[in-house]
Amino acid sequence: MPTPLSRTELRAWFRLAGGMRSLLNALDRQLRDEAGMTHDDYEILSRLHRAPERSLRMTSLARDVGFSPSRLSHAVNRMEMAGWISRQPCPTDRRGTEATLTELGVKVVEDASSAHLDLVRKLVFDVVGGERAGATAEAMDEIGRAARGDKN
Amino acid sequence: MPTPLSRTELRAWFRLAGGMRSLLNALDRQLRDEAGMTHDDYEILSRLHRAPERSLRMTSLARDVGFSPSRLSHAVNRMEMAGWISRQPCPTDRRGTEATLTELGVKVVEDASSAHLDLVRKLVFDVVGGERAGATAEAMDEIGRAARGDKN
DNA sequence: CCAAGGTGGTTGAAGGTTCAAATATTCCCG
DNA sequence: CGGGAATATTTGAACCTTCAACCACCTTGG
Numbered sequence: 112m113p114t115p116l117s118r119t120e121l122r123a124w125f126r127l128a129g130g131m132r133s134l135l136n137a138l139d140r141q142l143r144d145e146a147g148m149t150h151d152d153y154e155i156l157s158r159l160h161r162a163p164e165r166s167l168r169m170t171s172l173a174r175d176v177g178f179s180p181s182r183l184s185h186a187v188n189r190m191e192m193a194g195w196i197s198r199q200p201c202p203t204d205r206r207g208t209e210a211t212l213t214e215l216g217v218k219v220v221e222d223a224s225s226a227h228l229d230l231v232r233k234l235v236f237d238v239v240g241g242e243r244a245g246a247t248a249e250a251m252d253e254i255g256r257a258a259r260g261d262k263n
Numbered sequence: 264m265p266t267p268l269s270r271t272e273l274r275a276w277f278r279l280a281g282g283m284r285s286l287l288n289a290l291d292r293q294l295r296d297e298a299g300m301t302h303d304d305y306e307i308l309s310r311l312h313r314a315p316e317r318s319l320r321m322t323s324l325a326r327d328v329g330f331s332p333s334r335l336s337h338a339v340n341r342m343e344m345a346g347w348i349s350r351q352p353c354p355t356d357r358r359g360t361e362a363t364l365t366e367l368g369v370k371v372v373e374d375a376s377s378a379h380l381d382l383v384r385k386l387v388f389d390v391v392g393g394e395r396a397g398a399t400a401e402a403m404d405e406i407g408r409a410a411r412g413d414k415n
Numbered sequence: 416c417c418a419a420g421g422t423g424g425t426t427g428a429a430g431g432t433t434c435a436a437a438t439a440t441t442c443c444c445g
Numbered sequence: 446c447g448g449g450a451a452t453a454t455t456t457g458a459a460c461c462t463t464c465a466a467c468c469a470c471c472t473t474g475g
Contacts, residue, residue, distance in 0.1 A: 113381045120393065123400035124383055130403030130410075131283045132329050137410035143463095149431085170453060177284050182432060184455055189431085206440045206453045229265045231276055238409045239402045241272065247402045248275035250391045251282030257390045258282075258289035295433095301461085322423060334462060336425055341461085358423045358470045422471075432461070442451070 134234060141230050146223035151176070153227065155186060156195065156212065156220040165212040168201060172210060195219055286386060293382050298375035303328070305379065307338060308347065308364065308372040317364040320353060324362060347371055 116124065139150040146153070154176045159165050167175070173183040187210050190196040195216035201207030212220070236244050268276065291302040298305070306328045311317050319327070325335040339362055342348040347368035353359030364372070388396050 113384065115377075116380050116384055116388070120384070120388055120396070121380075123397050124380075124387065126404035126407075127387070127396075127400040130400070130405070130407030131287065133407035133410040134403070135283065136329050151431095168453085177288050179433070180454060181434075181456085185431075185433095188455090201453090204441075204453080208454065225267075228268050228273075228276075232265065232268055232272070234409050235276065235279070235406055236268070236272055238406050243398075243402050244272070244279075245275050246395075247399050248279040248282070250395050250399045251286070252278035253282070254387055254390050255278075255282030255285035257386050258285040303461095320423085321425095331463070332424060333426085333464075337461075337463095340425090353423090356423080356471075360424065417473105417475095419474090420472085423469085424467100425469105426465105426467080428464090430461105430463080433459085435456105435458095437456075438454085440451105440453080443449090445447095 137234060138227065138230060142223060142227060145226050146219070148219075148223065151178070152186065152190065153220070153223060155183070155190070156216060157224070159196070159210060159212045160217065160220050165217065166199075166209045169208050169210060190216070289386060290379065290382060294375060294379060297378050298371070300371075300375065303330070304338065304342065305372070305375060307335070307342070308368060309376070311348070311362060311364045312369065312372050317369065318351075318361045321360050321362060342368070 135150065142148055142150050142153050148156070155172065155178075158172060158175050159167060169183060169187070170180065172178075173180050176183070178186070187196055187198065191198060195213060197211050197213050199209050199211065201209050239247065287302065294300055294302050294305050300308075307324065307330075310324060310327050311319060321335060321339070322332065324330075325332050328335070330338070339348055339350065343350060347365060349363050349365050351361050351363065353361050391399065
């Protein structure tokens with residue numbers, strides 16, 4: 112039988128949840144307005160950009176960004192239409208598909224990144240300072256691992 | 264001209280963003296599976312539940328949960344269909360509409376709450392402890408205010 | 416007092432997400 | 446090796462969100 116949250120904990124949770132929501136909304140709106148993409152699209156492009164060869168298997172990309180396979184498939188369809196991503200069959204597993212950033216995709220994500228990360232700096236690091244930001248990130252990372260049910 | 268993020272800051276940001284995403288995904292999935300509602304639906308019901316008279320003007324509810332007016336309107340339509348919320352014209356401003364939780368709505372949100380808040384306790388407070396959770400909430404709250412462009 | 420502009424709210428269509436089902440391939444066990 | 450179970454991905458339909466346009470009412474300046 113679980114212990115319910117105290118009044119103080121409840122209050123903390125509301126602030127935590129509200130803060131996350133507002134931050135994500137602001138970032139989403141900016142990417143939408145300035146780069147014509149969703150925050151989710153950006154995550155996909157950005158993961159691919161950091162990957163070796165700028166390619167990833169669909170499944171591992173989906174895990175990385177926390178998408179269902181189906182959602183990723185639809186999203187990659189759209190970005191393939193836009194010319195940002197291309198698909199190739201995976202050489203080692205004939206079931207698999209690899210998604211790769213195109214030249215255009217690289218350009219698009221690099222352009223979006225600078226404005227995006229600048230807003231992150233303004234809303235996160237400038238507001239709470241580097242030290243607290245680090246502690247907050249560490250805590251959220253642990254929470255995220257618990258939420259994903261990761262080991263260790 | 265903005266200073267770009269350092270490697271350390273980037274790393275912190277990735278962990279912060281990933282943690283938020285995983286946590287919100289987990290909470291959303293649980294509400295969907297166990298209560299048949301979206302995390303967003305839950306936020307709406309939960310705000311109404313805490314409001315005096317269990318009623319709020321559409322606009323102020325929208326601001327509270329960070330929805331566009333249109334999104335809130337559609338969402339309230341659905342929940343009105345479900346019998347969880349009712350609408351009345353606002354007595355003091357004939358343009359306005361008030362949304363109110365129905366008896367059924369109260370029951371539904373109270374049922375959903377206990378499982379939901381229990382998961383919050385497990386994923387947040389049990390993982391990082393009360394003290395760090397408080398500090399994290401405080402930081403995220405400040406960040407959220409900055410993101411909403413709030414004064415003070 | 417009335418007209419222009421602002422505010423509160425809804426609607427419809429277009430596009431995005433979810434869920435279940437389908438397909439193709441690989442893995443593994445007897 | 447043969448066949449069932451598991452894995453990788455896609456598709457289509459139903460549902461949700463966004464965006465732009467709209468109506469109704471309030472407010473304010475001339």
